[in-house]
Amino acid sequence: MAGHGGLVGSALVRRLEKGGYTDLLLTDRQDLDLADGSAVRAWLGRHRPEVILLAAARVGGILANSRYPADFIAENLAIELNVIRMGHALGVRSLLFMGSSCVYPRLAPQPIKEEHLLTGSLEPTNEPYAIAKIAGIKLCQAFNRQHGTRYLSVMPTNLYGPGDDFDLETSHVVPALLRKFHEAKAEGRDEVVVWGSGRPRREFLHVDDLADACVVLMEADTVPWEIVNVGYGEDVNIAELAQLIGEVVGYKGRIVQDENLPDGTPQKLLDVTRMRQLGWQPRTSLRAGIEQTYRDYVLQRSSRSEQPAARC
């Protein structure tokens, strides 16, 4: 598995270990630079995996995508090309590539079906990232067509869960708002600023549900598609999400929308008919998932603050 230290990769490891898989080959950024083709080739040659779960990617929220477009396109293209091409060269027949719901057109009909890919223009705030992910899907499809491999692209909706990035500059909306509300409550502030108009609609899936869906796909005898959406099936607007997170954290102050910050795509709700046909459905409600993620965040914060301060 590539990327086992990240939000998705760590959830996959938890799910696979629970499912009795004992022979996982894990690699993260410290062991192997996936943007370095010869290092990837050497690693794969040494370890000879049967199946690759490609969960490694440069990811981030709306602001990080707008600030670092070159990093988002270049790093992701390099990772995908190296892992998919070298994997094939070393005989890997089965691979799961993690895409993103932002590959679909900005104004795609809702809920978004897999066949809406490449039917319209992308959302400008994350176009470079989306183009890299579309290239990954096309790489998988091209290898399947030319070489008869079984390389499947999974399109997860907006994800959240334990181990997420809580840095306010780079994070997605759920961890960002958990942190903002937590700190506002702790510091007795009477206002929390939420970016944008509050009107964009997003679908949020707990990362453990995504991991479960990936294992269902990996274990299925046949999956009759090359692209499969994985979503929760319902969306909320950002103002409703902020309200919910405020309640979970127990914050009593005001919520203010800052319309100077970008909204991004107006709506992103995936059609999950394919996963339902495989008998999968998500188990974690948005409220329960956010409560669990918040408990984990508080725990992580307190364990960090108990560690001795680093020497300068």
Ligand code: GFB
């Ligand atoms: O989660 P987010 O950054 O991702 O933002 P996207 C979702 C919505 O929440 C946007 C709003 O309308 C934001 O303006 N929002 C409100 C906030 N307050 C905040 C905040 O404090 N932090 C953040 N981050 N957002 C990303 C893409 O788009 O979604 C990626 O840029 C990727 O490429 C990912 O596809 C899943 O859904 O807008």
